[in-house]
Amino acid sequence: xxxxxxxxxxxxxxxxxxxxxxxxxxxxxxxxxxxxxxxxxxxxxxxxxxxxxxxxxxxxxxxxxxxxxxxxxxxxxxxxxxxxxxxxxxxxxxxxxxxxxxxxxxxxxxxxxxxxxxxx
Amino acid sequence: xxxxxxxxxxxxxxxxxxxxxxxxxxxxxxxxxxxxxxxxxxxxxxxxxxxxxxxxxxxxxxxxxxxxxxxxxxxxxxxxxxxxxxxxxxxxxxxxxxxxxxxxxxx
Numbered sequence: 032x033x034x035x036x037x038x039x040x041x042x043x044x045x046x047x048x049x050x051x052x053x054x055x056x057x058x059x060x061x062x063x064x065x066x067x068x069x070x071x072x073x074x075x076x077x078x079x080x081x082x083x084x085x086x087x088x089x090x091x092x093x094x095x096x097x098x099x100x101x102x103x104x105x106x107x108x109x110x111x112x113x114x115x116x117x118x119x120x121x122x123x124x125x126x127x128x129x130x131x132x133x134x135x136x137x138x139x140x141x142x143x144x145x146x147x148x149x150x151x
Numbered sequence: 152x153x154x155x156x157x158x159x160x161x162x163x164x165x166x167x168x169x170x171x172x173x174x175x176x177x178x179x180x181x182x183x184x185x186x187x188x189x190x191x192x193x194x195x196x197x198x199x200x201x202x203x204x205x206x207x208x209x210x211x212x213x214x215x216x217x218x219x220x221x222x223x224x225x226x227x228x229x230x231x232x233x234x235x236x237x238x239x240x241x242x243x244x245x246x247x248x249x250x251x252x253x254x255x256x257x258x
Contacts, residue, residue, distance in 0.1 A: 066247070068195075075252035076187070076195060076238050081245060090245030093152065126194060134200060136242030137185050141194035 033057040035127045035142035042148045043117050051145055053110040053127030061105040064088075064135040067112050069123035070144075079125070080112065083135070094120075117149045153178050153241045157250035163258040168229050172253045174222045174239035183243035186215055186224045189252075190235040199224065200242070226255075 039051040051067070067079040080091045080101040089101055100113040110127055125145050128138040154177035164170050174184065182202040187195040197206045199215035202222055212233075214225045226233055234257050239250040 068249075070189075075236075076189065076240075076249045078240070078247045078249055081247065088245075092246050092248075128195075131200065134242060136183070136240070136245075136247040137197065137200040138187075138195070138240075139197045139200075139206065143194055 033129065033140045035129060035140065037125065037127050037142045037145035040125065040145035040147045042150065044151055045117060045119055045149055047117055049114045049117060049147060051112040051114065051125055051127075051147070053142060055108045055110065055127075055129070058129065060108040063132070064130055065103060065110045066128045066130065066136075066138060067101060067110075068126045068128055068138070068141075069147075070126070071120070071123040074123075077123075081136070082110070114147070117147075119149050121147060122149045123147060152246055153180060153243065153248055155239055155241055155248050155250040157237075157239055157253050159253060160251065161254040161256060163256045164229055165258045166229050166231060169225065169227045170229060170255060171223050171225045172237055172239075172255075174217075174224070174250050176220045176222075176241055179219050180241045180243035182218055183241060184215070184217065184222045185240045185242050186213075187238045187240065188233075188235050189238060195238070198237075229255075231257075 034056045066081040098116045127142040129140040131137045131139045184202045186199040189195045203215045
């Protein structure tokens with residue numbers, strides 16, 4: 032059974048940092064690209080970042096480029112999101128998502144999400 | 152970056168109705184378009200990918216179509232569990248942008 036479990040969320044002050052983790056199980060993690068997607072309160076889904084299976088191809092949404100870093104450790108079946116210089120508008124529920132095998136952008140399984148609140 | 156524009160932003164309908172949501176891409180994305188359903192408190196659910204391919208387990212009342220820059224998601228015979236928000240996403244190239252969403256409400 033595929034499982035994605037996010038952790039590391041919480042309250043952070045503007046300008047500070049936070050690291051999110053996503054532990055994967057039930058599939059061969061090292062063979063899949065992975066993604067972070069967020070949803071701010073009352074807003075829509077926003078694609079945040081994606082990373083290829085071997086970390087050779089990485090991309091970010093415009094609103095987090097230069098502040099967030101996505102990474103992975105295939106030996107630990109884990110995905111990470113290092114969030115620096117946090118802003119109040121980064122407050123959101125952050126989802127880790129796995130794509131379908133042959134279509135790296137199509138997200139067929141999602142974690143339950145981890146809440147990040149940025150407030151002074 | 153590719154911009155995705157959905158319409159309408161919200162729509163009211165009754166159980167049994169048929170509803171169509173549209174999604175336009177700012178550039179040609181061929182058939183690289185996915186649709187998701189989002190209900191409060193739940194993770195998003197993949198409905199359609201490749202513009203028209205139904206994800207396994209999704210009821211056949213959901214139909215996706217389109218190519219290039221214009222796409223639609225049609226729900227025929229609305230069921231109570233279908234009242235949710237729907238998002239399109241271009242899966243053609245990084246960044247994989249979402250549309251702003253369409254909220255389907257009960258009339």
